[in-house]
Amino acid sequence: MITVSLPNGIALRRARPGDAPGVRSLVEQLGYAPDSRAFSETFTQVARHPEAAVFVLAEGTRVVGYLAVSHRPQIRLGGRVAVIDELAVDPAYGERGLGSHLLAQALELARGLACVRIEVATARSRDSFTRGFYRRHGFVEADTALMRLI
Numbered sequence: 001m002i003t004v005s006l007p008n009g010i011a012l013r014r015a016r017p018g019d020a021p022g023v024r025s026l027v028e029q030l031g032y033a034p035d036s037r038a039f040s041e042t043f044t045q046v047a048r049h050p051e052a053a054v055f056v057l058a059e060g061t062r063v064v065g066y067l068a069v070s071h072r073p074q075i076r077l078g079g080r081v082a083v084i085d086e087l088a089v090d091p092a093y094g095e096r097g098l099g100s101h102l103l104a105q106a107l108e109l110a111r112g113l114a115c116v117r118i119e120v121a122t123a124r125s126r127d128s129f130t131r132g133f134y135r136r137h138g139f140v141e142a143d144t145a146l147m148r149l150i
């Protein structure tokens, strides 16, 4: 795992309700446009969920990156799986190690929970996929087809 220290002035912490607008603008950069009420409710639910965690990187009150991770026991694995659900860094703050720092935090949480698997589903069309962001951090592609109904 690549470990990186944070640039001066940027702090990592668990998300709080006041971070919702900042996280929303990063979600929009990811290409999603949820209804604002539904977004706020879901953000609060995930941030408070006992089997999830949301981390933010903030410069003062400005949210410059966020990561959401969830975890649950899986019968066939005989243990807990952790899933990186969302990860985004403000492009103005990109390539300074912030994404790696957030990812390291999620991996530390997963290891602390003794997760037997850590995974992420990401779009092949994303720049981060073609540039090998996750591969660089040791992830390997699984022979899994992701099926969707809605």
Ligand SMILES: CC(C)(COP(=O)(O)OP(=O)(O)OC[C@H]1O[C@@H](n2cnc3c(N)ncnc32)[C@H](O)[C@@H]1OP(=O)(O)O)[C@@H](O)C(=O)NCCC(=O)NCCS
Residues within 6 Å of the ligand: 030, 085, 086, 087, 088, 089, 090, 093, 094, 095, 096, 097, 098, 099, 100, 101, 121, 122, 123, 126, 127, 128, 129, 131, 132, 133, 136
């Ligand atoms: C992927 C992402 C989180 C990386 O954040 P970051 O803070 O730039 O990442 P880091 O600075 O820790 O690492 C950058 C490294 O990853 C590589 N990289 C991969 N994808 C990249 C991207 N989209 N932008 C910048 N660097 C990227 C760089 O080449 C760099 O490697 P190097 O240090 O060997 O040159 C950020 O680009 C982002 O939010 N992208 C849009 C959303 C996304 O793709 N999320 C991940 C899928 S869920």
